[in-house]
Amino acid sequence: MHYQAPLQDIEFVLYELLGGAKLNQLPRFTEVTPNLVMAIISEGGKLCEQELFPCYAEGDRVGCLYDPSDQSVKTPPGFRQAYQRYVTAGWNGVTLDEAYGGQALPHLVGFVMEELSCATNLAFSAYPGLTGGAINCISAHASETLKQQYLPPMAEGKWSGTMCLTEPQCGTDLGLIKTKAIPFNNNDQFRITGTKIWITSGEHDLTDNIIHLVLAKLPDAPEGTKGISLFLVPKLLPDGSRNGVSCGGVEHKMGLNGSATCVMNFEDAVGWLVGPPNGGLRCMFTMMNNARLMVGLQGLGLAETAYQTALTFAKERLQSRAVTGAKFPELPADPIIVHPDVRRMLLRQKVINEGNRALAYWVGAEIDISEYHPDKAERQQADDFIQLMTPVVKAFLTDEGSYCCNLALQTLGGAGYTKDWGIEQLVRDVRITRIYEGTNGIQALDLVSRKLPLHQGRLFAVLLTKINLLIKPYTDSPHLTQQQQAINLLKETTQWLAINGSKDPEQAVAVATPYLRLVALVCLGALWLKMAALADQQLQQDASQKNFYQAKIKSAHFFFSKILPEIEFLSTDIQSGKTSLMDFELDEF
């Protein structure tokens, strides 16, 4: 595997495409200059390249070792050292308030670091990743006492966190949860009993304590999702004694072997309520929405590593001559990058990855605005946009991440299928991103059934405004007509969904998956149009980074020639509706 943090492209997206995400306009971040942000990201990139990346492949080979005698889990070689370096650099609490031991940096910084850390070691990133989610959830919903008790050691990295949702009988449908919480000590504490499965980082040897956020049901709770509460359940109680939490084993998975996926048994474990009784799912969703964006970045990160590796191979491997005649007559054959079909595979990866980076950061840059902008309307608009785009980023970036890692493997041919180049690990590891934090099918349902109808379509109107703002200045773009047609197709299809979905909700959910994809591609079109136009302007002023900017212009051409045209197919699929799916009787499958 080969990887260098793509700092030039990150800077281009953050500061040329997105204009610095207005960070300096936020009172909280007046001192967070572009130079400071890029210096921090650059240091983060080095940490990933030098500490996380070297133990990635061995982490896959060795995996997490479960010892039934003491129910402990040992992480792979190198993970403990990497973890120490990671938390010492302050990354665990990078966006947390200083009052709780954090660095109070913009979410955007943590957002970019997620791409880099997942690109270099997805399995490792699961440990601080879950802690980050738990920190967000505790910050937002726990009592001040719990915050002061738990946030500082978590920010410091001495303690880590988990999310405990899934049970054997329920994953997507959390209304079926059976884990029980019985109050005691005057309703101040609860005894939690139940079994949770697929708990990422549920048990490991990186930290002294593990703080579980557990969904459970109070006695006499309402049925279904309205009767779920959230509890903080530490592995070690405040007095240092062991709580009734234990790991029953680790899962054997297709990949992500360095990440411990645990069965967690809670037996009269002591916990504290987080958020209101029966309001647990709402609290968990604060955490989940952010986590879903992060999973999108995982798909992007792994695809970037896969692309860099495939590109290295394609420039080195000599096979056959270019169809138009030898390009390197001094060599026994030409490097395979001269062959059009190899370029087709490489460019698909490059153009999708760079487009997806622009898409993710476009959304991620709004997180700080939604939280810290002094103007309520601005905060609301940013939040609307994030709400709508979270399922799109999660599903599209992981579907494409998986597709592009497979294309990278294909670029290597037989060498890609062996373990030598590491791409097969990327293909196995990235595969989970389409599933966890809500399968991509669930993301599409969230988009179509919850986000689109919200506030009479206000979120979609925000998206259209933002898409039009992106392309507005570039009236002489060679891609303008095609992009405007794409926007019109998106409007027409959304209209079809609104009309048919309101008559029959099954019509909407039946075509949610291609609709989500259509939204993503039209957004990418606007972003590529602007990126090419900016590159064109830049080339007229300064030729020092000629290759980078010319590649942007050519990449946009590739996108509009060979990627965007898929939207016609998607629109046809969508407008054919549900009939061909729902006509099947159960015994006709």
Added chain:
Amino acid sequence: MHYQAPLQDIEFVLYELLGGAKLNQLPRFTEVTPNLVMAIISEGGKLCEQELFPCYAEGDRVGCLYDPSDQSVKTPPGFRQAYQRYVTAGWNGVTLDEAYGGQALPHLVGFVMEELSCATNLAFSAYPGLTGGAINCISAHASETLKQQYLPPMAEGKWSGTMCLTEPQCGTDLGLIKTKAIPFNNNDQFRITGTKIWITSGEHDLTDNIIHLVLAKLPDAPEGTKGISLFLVPKLLPDGSRNGVSCGGVEHKMGLNGSATCVMNFEDAVGWLVGPPNGGLRCMFTMMNNARLMVGLQGLGLAETAYQTALTFAKERLQSRAVTGAKFPELPADPIIVHPDVRRMLLRQKVINEGNRALAYWVGAEIDISEYHPDKAERQQADDFIQLMTPVVKAFLTDEGSYCCNLALQTLGGAGYTKDWGIEQLVRDVRITRIYEGTNGIQALDLVSRKLPLHQGRLFAVLLTKINLLIKPYTDSPHLTQQQQAINLLKETTQWLAINGSKDPEQAVAVATPYLRLVALVCLGALWLKMAALADQQLQQDASQKNFYQAKIKSAHFFFSKILPEIEFLSTDIQSGKTSLMDFELDEF
């Protein structure tokens, strides 16, 4: 994993869709009645379900064990027993002439068995699979002496075979081969020296002897692919002594762990020439073309197992209620097969698999005609069709096989990512089928650069004739207009290719991949149109298999609504040509 041989669908394709492939009209097979064929296939299916399937998952876990002390390879538990049952049933020599110990059955029977055996144990199938290829090659090209010496023990299963092509510096580009063959004993024998890699079944413990077919260069051979010869090199020489062939190790791969992928070292190994000097590549291609069709069936087979497993899961797993209200109010939740997005995933698999089976058998049924039809023109036409369609079947069935195994995994959500249900193994194992026997990119080049221009486009004309013959009787099909438009689009695109490719060959190779896909989809359209029409006729006469035939009609509807419309996208991609690929400079990637 769940699997039952899809005998009803196989019979439908062979005897309703394809009319028995005219087998009875061939003098060689006058006694091979439909009942006999289905009885043999049914027995084969049982063997696969009962012997091959049970050792598939453990074969993945244990893998092939290489012992450096004696350079031996031990196959996984159960493989030796399964192999004995397999060869005792006569499958190794199923199509071989009786004179050499074969059963002289139609190729079509072996063809169908390839689907079933690969569906149940792809790793196991590699051992008899390579032997089958070697038998074909020796039958077609070796001297009578070699045939009499080697074919009977291979047909009996006492000996096995390999194909030794790839070397570290060359896979696709065989012109770069370095292995040398030095004649001795009056040019009757040769001493072979060189290293071959990725040799499937190169060493193992299933047979007493292993017969390698090795590409090597004679002294003073012309440069490139015109200077390659083919040699038969046994592990044990006729006198029982060990030849200079040894296994240097086995590869560690993403999957297919039960199949030994070996490094083979030849050091002054004694071999015999097969075919003419410097004519080795042509001989090997006889073997490869057949093997490529077989690899297509592997993609189909694994996708069938994945679908059956996903379907079982989707009927059992209870999550959430149908959007239109509870379908099974007596259960705590509805089975997930009620949800439209789950049906979208399942039906995509079902409809593609059944379509691909029809496509593969449509081509496979011509193999016997191309060999045994008394009329030369009929043989020629069948051969034209096979030639053109071999790369299409290989690439499309394995691309879709990989895609559909991934959809099956997705249907299971988190359960699919763990090793419990076995689908993740199918995803890993099927991945190699897009690579070996020529990557799918190479298949597309073969189609566009070799097969299309051959004999002034005669092969493509044969395909069009056969497509039109399929749909001709069904003038009131509801899909006729759409299918005719699809055929017109295929003609238009092929015309574009012919014009632009003759001006600039890079234009053709740059869009070969989407073009191959377009050809496959238009063929599937014709096959689905006919299958639905046949089902409709059948339902009017006999309602005893109502579910099966109604499903065919509904599947065709799904195909024309949600799969075929991709061709518009493919055509746009193709007609955008090479520019966006070839404009990139090497340092702009």
